[in-house]
Amino acid sequence: MSASPQLLRNLHLATLSEPTGYAEIPGAALLIHEGRIAWLGRAVDMPAEVAGLRLADVEVVDGQGGWLTPGLIDCHTHLVFGGDRSHEFELRLNGASYEEIARAGGGIRSTMAATRQADEAALLASALVRLDGMLREGLTTVEIKSGYGLDFASERKMLRVARALASQRGVNVHTSYLAAHALPAEFQGRPDDYIDACIHWLHELAAEGLVDAVDAFCENIGFSPAQVERLFLAARALGLPVKLHAEQLSDQGGAALTARHGGLSADHLEWLDEAGVAAMAAAGTVATLLPLAYYCLRETRLPPIAALRAAGVAMAVSTDCNPGTAPCSSPLLALNMACTQFRLTPSEALAGMTRHAATALGRSDVGRLAVGLRADLALWRIARPAELCYWLGGEPLIARWHDGRQV
Ligand code: NIG
């Protein structure tokens, strides 16, 4: 049952409904009815009636002179995992590289061991703590990957926990199947057999309704483009969209491969070349930028932001929340670092966590403020939208709506 209608007044809107800028409406009002945005505009232009509703009779919410934006969308997270990797953080500070740790059985495979060991209740409890941190920063949609189970039962467990999170909190959850994240020890030396297994498991998990998209890690320490392509073909035969961890540590041509398969997004992209940019532009594949992983790995090579911008590739911004390369559940910190590390403008960064993040999840009903879209909203105690990127820390959120309901 949808909540009763609400009229939000005494606020300004950053609608993000135009290709550039915030698309601001100062001195605005917004009507929520049956879970959707029923009207928005300047308060002085407000009609007396909308869709048979007399606005004079509708409950008024005081926006406190703040700014209303679409609820934030984190389109790339590994929110569900067991254990943590503070030990490897310490090893890196003592000189080891991420790749050396991965090759020595650490990295993704150490989180795999902890994730296999944890039961659903434990995984749910630890993920809820991280999710709640994100919700306190205005999040209304989150993508959550598997990829730390690396066997059928454990990948299934992770996806079930991701689905369970959506029933525990007011948030949309999109799941991505990422079994092709690392090679588990039982398949050592047999990566092609492992991809066969991933495809087999995918059929079962998709039939259970646990998979919204298929992801992989295309890298020297992950899987080759040919292996990824076999997985992508299986995904597409099931009608599932694909996305990829591409060009994070080296140029594998992963973004172009993703574009060839009509992929939703290619993510990371520090090593993306001109041909990859052109392929993404032609296919409408979103570039998901992950500045926290860049920062935590102390990368020095930036994604080709200027080339992506010039080619008109939509850029999403996401936390990449994971225990290895981005132990962080703060969407606002990712916004800040998209600006400070990657030199996005604040309006580009905010569009990257609203409008373009929605596209990266194949959603057109969220991520912008417009009549008819779902009322997934965040109200902020700020004087200008750029403050969402400017502060490091702070608690600017006043209120959050999911599906037209204040949560
Ligand atoms: O997005 N690149 C691969 N996957 C993750 C890291 C996972 C991990 O180290 O646990 C990422 O950076």
Ligand code: FE
């Ligand atoms: Fe990732």
